[in-house]
Amino acid sequence: MSVAPDETSPPPPAGPPPRLLDLGLRVAGGLVAVVAGVVTGVVELLLATLRVAGQLVGVSVLLAVGANIALGWFAHRAVGRRWSVALPAVPWFALMAVAAVRTAEGDLLLAGNNWVGLVMIVAGAMTFAVVGFRQILAPSPHSPG
Numbered sequence: 089m090s091v092a093p094d095e096t097s098p099p100p101p102a103g104p105p106p107r108l109l110d111l112g113l114r115v116a117g118g119l120v121a122v123v124a125g126v127v128t129g130v131v132e133l134l135l136a137t138l139r140v141a142g143q144l145v146g147v148s149v150l151l152a153v154g155a156n157i158a159l160g161w162f163a164h165r166a167v168g169r170r171w172s173v174a175l176p177a178v179p180w181f182a183l184m185a186v187a188a189v190r191t192a193e194g195d196l197l198l199a200g201n202n203w204v205g206l207v208m209i210v211a212g213a214m215t216f217a218v219v220g221f222r223q224i225l226a227p228s229p230h231s232p233g
Contacts, residue, residue, distance in 0.1 A: 117166025118175050121159060125176030128155040129183040132212070133197050136205040144204045152212035156180070160219030170223045177216040184209050 128151070135148035159176035167175065187197035188209070198205035 114167050118163070118172065121163035121166060121172070121175040122179055124159055124162070125178075125180040126183060128152075128159065128176075129180045132208055133183070133187050133205075136198060136202060136208055138204075144202065146204050146207065148204055149208045149211050152208045153215050156212050156215040157219060160216060160223070164223050170226075173216060173220040173223055177220070180216070181213060184212070 132148045132152050132155070135151060138145050138147060156176070159180075160173040163172040163175045164170070166172070184198070188205075190196045198209070200206070
């Protein structure tokens with residue numbers, strides 16, 4: 089019976105993840121960003137007509153700005169590319185454009201007399217533009233200094 093502790097070597101340091109796993113996670117993150125862009129767009133459209141005591145409440149504008157900042161950040165972190173802010177931005181903006189067009193039956197989700205909807209579209213699009221601009225101008229993580 090030995091009193092000395094067992095001399096076991098520590099496990100080797102973890103290397104980079106396998107390329108296929110990394111690619112799969114990036115694609116899954118991109119899909120989540122696209123779906124989240126659609127979901128937040130639908131929620132914002134539903135809240136654009138919210139009224140309290142007969143007055144429109146601009147909660148969807150705040151949600152558009154906050155959610156679009158979070159979506160831009162998530163897409164960049166999940167996909168790892170600077171252009172990835174377009175993944176949630178394109179379906180979000182397409183949904184807003186479709187919601188502003190009258191259907192053949194006369195249905196309209198965003199009317200021109202709804203200031204909340206108009207401000208939500210402008211604020212949301214500007215938020216995606218600013219987030220994308222900041223990501224493009226950010227220094228590369230691999231650049232020296």
